[in-house]
Amino acid sequence: MRNSFKGLRPFSEILFSSLMQAEKLSNRGSLMKPKVLVTREVFDEVLNYLSQYFEVTSNPSDIPMDSNTLSEKLYDKEGALITLSDKIDATLLSRCPNLKAVCNIAVGYNNIDLDACTKARVMATNTPGVLDDTTGDFTWALILATARRLTEAEAYLRNGQWDGWKLKQFLGLDVHHATLGIFGFGRIGQVVAKRAIGFEMKIIYHDIQEVPPEIEKACHANYVSKEELLAQADIVTIHVPYSPATYHLIGERELEQMKPTSILINASRGGVVDDSALIDALRKGTIAGAGLDVFENEPKLNPHFLELKNVVLSPHIASSSRNTRVKMAMLAAQNLVAALNGKTPPNLLNPF
Ligand code: GLV
Numbered sequence: 001m002r003n004s005f006k007g008l009r010p011f012s013e014i015l016f017s018s019l020m021q022a023e024k025l026s027n028r029g030s031l032m033k034p035k036v037l038v039t040r041e042v043f044d045e046v047l048n049y050l051s052q053y054f055e056v057t058s059n060p061s062d063i064p065m066d067s068n069t070l071s072e073k074l075y076d077k078e079g080a081l082i083t084l085s086d087k088i089d090a091t092l093l094s095r096c097p098n099l100k101a102v103c104n105i106a107v108g109y110n111n112i113d114l115d116a117c118t119k120a121r122v123m124a125t126n127t128p129g130v131l132d133d134t135t136g137d138f139t140w141a142l143i144l145a146t147a148r149r150l151t152e153a154e155a156y157l158r159n160g161q162w163d164g165w166k167l168k169q170f171l172g173l174d175v176h177h178a179t180l181g182i183f184g185f186g187r188i189g190q191v192v193a194k195r196a197i198g199f200e201m202k203i204i205y206h207d208i209q210e211v212p213p214e215i216e217k218a219c220h221a222n223y224v225s226k227e228e229l230l231a232q233a234d235i236v237t238i239h240v241p242y243s244p245a246t247y248h249l250i251g252e253r254e255l256e257q258m259k260p261t262s263i264l265i266n267a268s269r270g271g272v273v274d275d276s277a278l279i280d281a282l283r284k285g286t287i288a289g290a291g292l293d294v295f296e297n298e299p300k301l302n303p304h305f306l307e308l309k310n311v312v313l314s315p316h317i318a319s320s321s322r323n324t325r326v327k328m329a330m331l332a333a334q335n336l337v338a339a340l341n342g343k344t345p346p347n348l349l350n351p352f
Contacts (some may be wrong), residue, residue: 031103034078034340035098039065039086042105046081046329053337054079071095077114079336081105081329082112086280088124101339103332107131107319108269109349110242118350125335125347130189130327131319136191136338138318142291143235145312146263148172149289152309173234173263173288175199181233183249184240184268185211185221192237193219205230207240230257235265242269250274255281260288267293279304280312 036054038047041062057073059065064085065073070090074080079101082088084343088102093116101123104112117124143149146317153170156162159278180196182189183204190211193203203221210216210223228238236258238248250264251274259263264287268272275296281287289310298316305311319328335345344352 012104035076036079036081036340037073037077038081038292039070039073040083040105042081043326043331045326046333050081050333051332054340061286064227065186067092079103079333079340084108084111084195086111088112088117088122090119093117093122098326101125101336101345102346103335105329105332107344108241109270110269114350116352121352123339123352124349125330125339125345126349127331127335128347131332132187132191133322134321134324135188135267135295135318136195138314138320139188139192139237139239139265140195141292142265142312142314143237143263144175144266146265146289146291147175147178147235149202149310151312155309169336173261175201175235178297179204179232181205181224181229181231181236182221183226183238185215185219185234186239186241188268189239190207190215190219190221192239193221196220204232221323230254231245231259234259234262236262238344240268240272241302242271246272248272248274248277250278252280254278255286258287260285262287263289263291265291270295270298275302275305279308281288282308283304 033053033055036050038050038056038057039057040059042058047056047058049240055330057077067087070086072091074096076098077096080099083104084106086297088111090113093099095102099120099122102117103110104126107126108127109124112124114124130321147171149170165296176199179202180193185205185207189205193205196203197220203219204224205221206224206226206229216222224232232254239252240249255277264273264278278290282290291304291312293314294316305313321323331347335347338345
């Protein structure tokens, strides 16, 4: 009897073996997904999207990783969704043999050494376009708050110091019909100019080159030299990317060329303005005020800023509307999906 079943496997064995096979297949499915790291807290919809393509390790605590931790976490990963606080340099890249793409959730990318990425055959991407309007809006929040001394007046009221209306209370700078000087006339600079048309301002700009006449016309803006801009503008606002060429674009010399009644706005990058020189200028009254969203050595800004009343301060939030931050993270995720699927990511920064 036993012999008649020779060569046939018992049912339990077949079942076990099929289950193993199925498990292997499903494991193979997940093993085949490239491993990626998301270095900071992001929106659930972004993690869900990435999980369709990748085995995702994320950092839900949102605490920035130091360089060693970052390279340990990235060691076996093919890609990463990163932020401005993640420094990608040659040392880190040399420790991450599998890495193929780093996708910044930011338009600025001064945290990434592009040459080192190119040498290591790692694609780097950013998120241009999706944050222009939101950053332009916030620039206007800084312009109005600084010109009209809003945070200083609010602090006075909150401290219980307000004892009644006074003719000369918190005299500020008129924004309407003033001259707006825009340093850096790319997408964000142009958005800021378009908003200024409603305030019937004179709009001047400076950049490494003039924009085409049709853009100047749409923005009601005229090109001037750096010196003319500093001397003429009532409000100077900066929208250049950070690079060695723009490091301390505004320092002691430039602040001295500005009108004593003028204000300086920076929602671009820390380091474009020399913060110590600005603090001196605000103390001495070289200029009337400043509105700042970005600082040297973020988040450890120069503590002397906190002692000054004529400065409006915010913690690098110019692009931070919910809609825009979701769009930025999604765009970075789409760049990562493209890069690891053998396609050219839409916002590739380095040659490949
Ligand atoms: C924010 O600062 C950005 O560069 O997107």
